[in-house]
Amino acid sequence: MKIERIEAIPYSIPYAKPLKFASGQVTEADHVLIRVHTDEGIVGTADTPPRPYTYGETQDSIVSVVTKIFAPAVVGLDPMDRQKIHAILSRTIHNQTAKGGLDIALWDIIGQAANAPVSSLLGGYTDAMDVSHMLGFQPAQKLLDEALRFRSDYGINTFKLKVGRRPLALDIEACHVLREGLGQDTELYLDANRGWTANEAMEVLRQTDGLGLSLLEEPCDAKEAMSRRRLVDKSPIPVVGDESVPTAGDVSRELLSGGCNAISIKTARSGFTEAQQILGLCTGLGVDVVMGNQIDTQIGTVATVTFGAAHEATSRRAGELSNFLDMSDDLLAEPLVIKDGKISVRQVPGVGAAIDEAKLAQYRQDN
Ligand code: MUC
Ligand code: MG
Structure with missing residues (x-):
């Protein structure tokens, strides 16, 4: 199996009740949905939350590092080879949630390929x-x-x-x-x-x-x-x-x-x-x-x-x-x-984060 392409989709969903804390405040989930597509049709999914006050990442920086640095370096690799992929990702320092999201999406692919819950x-x-x-x-x-x-x-x-x-x-x-x-x-x-x-x-x-x-x-x-x-x-x-x-x-x-x-x-x-x-x-x-x-x-x-x-x-x-x-x-x-x-735990193959496509179309910010 090979990684064919990676999407990093910015979206924004308002909070009904904002959360305020000492380092910041969240009024919208302005996150990035990561989708790792494989040549076998399996798609791994994960969510990345930009937290500038915690890691310095922003929605734009996540989209940029995933699409411009990480994706070109890992497309063509086998998603099972996580250590190989991590060795490549770790050449770029920081970018914690971008890397975390990619890892979760890879595990999602592995679970679906093995027909087993990742848990x-x-x-x-x-x-x-x-x-x-x-x-x-x-x-x-x-x-x-x-x-x-x-x-x-x-x-x-x-x-x-x-x-x-x-x-x-x-x-x-x-x-x-x-x-x-x-x-x-x-x-x-x-x-x-x-x-x-x-x-x-x-x-x-x-x-x-x-x-x-x-x-x-x-x-x-x-x-x-x-x-x-x-x-x-x-x-x-x-x-x-x-x-x-x-x-x-x-x-x-x-x-x-x-x-x-x-x-x-x-x-x-x-x-x-x-x-x-x-x-x-x-x-x-x-x-x-x-x-x-x-x-x-x-x-x-x-x-x-x-x-x-x-x-x-x-x-x-x-x-x-x-x-x-x-x-x-x-x-x-x-x-x-x-x-x-x-x-x-979701007793389905993978992580169990199937996406509502109509909602994604409604909230995505890149079209
Ligand atoms: C938490 O545990 O701190 C608030 C800022 C952050 O990075 O995570 C949240 C919750
Ligand atoms: Mg904390």
Whole structure:
């Protein structure tokens, strides 16, 4: 089998409810749909979310690097030869989600060719994942209303609260209101997207002590190494690396230097191949992982479930799988269902991200 051509289709779908967080805000899913076509008629599909505030990529840069650099270099290769393809892609540094999307599309082809769900090929550990929902910046009472609604409508019982605001009292109040309103049996953790200094994060930990928060993600910039290490040393809860650890090399550096002691794995930026390397590092070192959300569409979420359910360590915790619910529409032909707080793996060959062509025609921006 050979890669015949690669499409990188820009599209935009508005959010019904924008998500705001310390490093940015999302009002539209202005993503790029990647399609890898083969000479046997099999097409691999993946979604790439530009996150300029996280990786420096834009919608234009993704389209450009895929069509002008990656596609010419890999057309004609066998999609099964992923290591060969990765050796070529890695000659271009950065461009995380463009590379991640291509990797997922290749796995989609492999699954379809093998007539097997990719989740089984990756590991087949379980057939569903618990869902964690991300709560963006809002006044405390609205956050509680949203969490209660997601708990009663979808059975979701794990929430990641976006923090990193100033004054700190805004987030401290939100933590107290959520814990009081949700009770002790709901998991609550924080993600500051580098919004604080390490000392501010320490103050928040002091003022939320006793609330049973489970994780603190990217409290401050990991590049401020000394203060970050001090925070990680003193924190009573694991400090999760997210945007500081997009690659396996970054994961090793941050874990070994004490910049974090838990890792968010995001298939959107690591694909499945590098996500497995990251997972191997983490399980080998005894470090907890969370399946994170790159503010994914349903297509991206299917990929996260595919990977997360495939392994024991990634399915232990709830994965961040529900923020597509804030979008006004999606391209996935068969919508995802969250029931009893879980999303199931698609038992179809490949990743299971069949596209609704009419919707793609409606939302694509290149015609
Ligand atoms: C998250 O976990 O940080 C917001 C920025 C980004 O890169 O991902 C999202 C969610
Ligand atoms: Mg994060």
